[in-house]
Amino acid sequence: MKLKFLILLSCLFSVQAADKPNILLILSDDQAWNDYSFMGHEQIKTPHLDKLASESVVFKRAYVPTALCRPSLMTFATGQYVHIHGITGNDPFGDSANPNNPDLKESLISKIDKLDTLAELLGEQGYLSHQSGKWWEGNYKRGGFTHGMTRGYPQKGGRHGDDGLKIGREGNKAVTDFVDMAIEKDKPFFLWYAPFMPHTPHTPPERILKKYQKYNLSESVAKYYAMCEWFDEACGDLIQHLEDKKVRDNTLIVYVCDNGWIQNPKRGGYAPRSKQTPYEGGTRTPIMFSWPNKLKPQDRPELSTSLDIFPTIVSAAGARMPKNLPGLDLNSYMINKKPIPRDHIFGESFAHDIVDISDSEKTLLFRWVIKGNYKLLLTYDGKVGRYKSTHPRTEKRPQLFDLSNDPAEKVNLAKDHPEKVAQLAKMLNDWYPVKTRKVITEFK
CATH class of the missing domain: 3.30.1120.10 (Arylsulfatase, C-terminal domain)
Known part of the structure; x- marks a missing residue:
């Protein structure tokens, strides 16, 4: 009798895992909204993201609410505007004394403790979660992840991702090993996949750079374009692993960029009206949702904001929804192809x-x-x-x-x-x- 009960219990947990989609959140780092083939760029090649777009609900007129990486990443992690979550910039300045905590970096990181994070909410539903790539808020566990790569402050070099920044540039083994482990344990999984790409340093493989050197481009632009393609390759490699493991159909893949970037043609930095600015070159990004089991591919004309990503993922996973989120749960609008009742964003x-x-x-x-x-x-x-x-x-x-x-x-x-x-x-x-x-x- 006890054996039958255990078998039944095991079946129930398997059904629960199958019911909940795996989540892959792909975060590009410093890339202009139109620097993809599917967005109309005539030179940059992004075949893997093009394929993802063909399988997705695509919002081409979408935006992040702020154009700087750390505060933008916190909007993804918490679903809140920057003036609410309080991490408005990348670093505390020397005169920003906090009488309650003289350690300014720790004081800033501690703001994440006051809000529900995506990884925490999914964890309540039995998800295993993995952080890779960019992450500023201390150790990955601080964000509620069960697994991850970033050691974080106050560890030596613990700023903006440390060991996690290897992902993509040095392959995806840490993430694919985690996926294999989660599948073996029959657990739904959440991947925070935020490669330090196409972000500087622009050091693409020579084989990719050669493709862009044939165009009449400055060296700095050619390297940036090659970085966009290299990032595309990294995304394609991870998505293919999900296909090979036969979990792609029940995986919700969400794609967004943290902020825009217009390459300065004369040097390695960014041009005006891009990163850190509220212009289209700083805040606009395509946003994609791909979930073969539930969503039919479609191009959506409505305005969208990356603040929609948090409630959409939480809802898809059946997790607890925090109150007073500014974004919209887009699931029903995408599944039923209904117009989104919104004509403005901030x-x-x-x-x-x-x-x-x-x-x-x-x-x-x-x-x-x-x-x-x-x-x-x-x-x-x-x-x-x-x-x-x-x-x-x-x-x-x-x-x-x-x-x-x-x-x-x-x-x-x-x-x-x-x-x-x-x-x-x-x-x-x-x-x-x-x-x-x-x-x-x-x-x-």
Whole structure:
């Protein structure tokens, strides 16, 4: 009798594992929204991501709410805007004293302890989880992962991923070994797959770089393009492993980039209006959801935000949904091909350095809203820490763009459409009233 009970119990757990999708969250690092073949780039080749797009619900008009890696990654991990989760920049600045904790780096990391994370919520449902690639918030266990690669602060070199940054650039063995282990244990799994790619250093294999050297490109651009293809290869390798292990059909693959990047043609850095800025080159990214068992491929025209990823994954896994999430659970809209009842999204930009850990507004540089085809950018007088010569506030007046006719954001319409500026500015203030920073509203 006891043996029969154990067999029945084992079957129940197997059914539970089969019912819950595996989750693969692919995070690109510093890549422009149109730097993929499926997004129309004429030179960059991304055959594996093209194939994924053909099997996905694709939001080509999608955005991250902030254009800097650490705060952006925290929006994926917690589902919250930057001004809510509080990690507004990559590093604390020297004068941002915290009387409750003189260790500024630890004080900043501790903000993750106050919010539910994706890995924690999936863990409650029996998921095993693995962190690889970029991760800033201490050891992987701090984020709720059961397994991972990042040792994290205060370990030596424990900043932004440390050992995890090998993933993709040095193969995927750590992740594929984890997948094999989870399958053997009959457990659903969650992969945080965030290769340090195509991020600098741009060191692509010579075999890929040669493909782009034949074009009339500067060396820095050719290397960046080759990095995009190398990243595509890494993604393809991991997805193929899921196919080989016959778990692809019940795996929800979500793809997004942490922030944009426009390669400076003269050197290794990024050009203006890309990373750290609220322009399309900084905040726009394709977002894809692929789940063969549940979702039919489709191109979606609606605006989407990466804040939708958290509730969509939580819902798909049947996990506990935190209250007051700003994003939408997209599952029913994608499964039933229903229109998404939303015509606007918001975003915000803060300085790279955090000058006051307890007051996020001190480094506020921009807020923005897109409603329909109009986009409003407002500039604020936040402090910029060390990077005074490279901060992105090149234009301080309100900026209004018609993205349908001016996707490159070259023509500022704000002066000619004050009523539209006022309407969109009110939406921003209703969303998140700024208390301590000033916005420049005068045209000079």
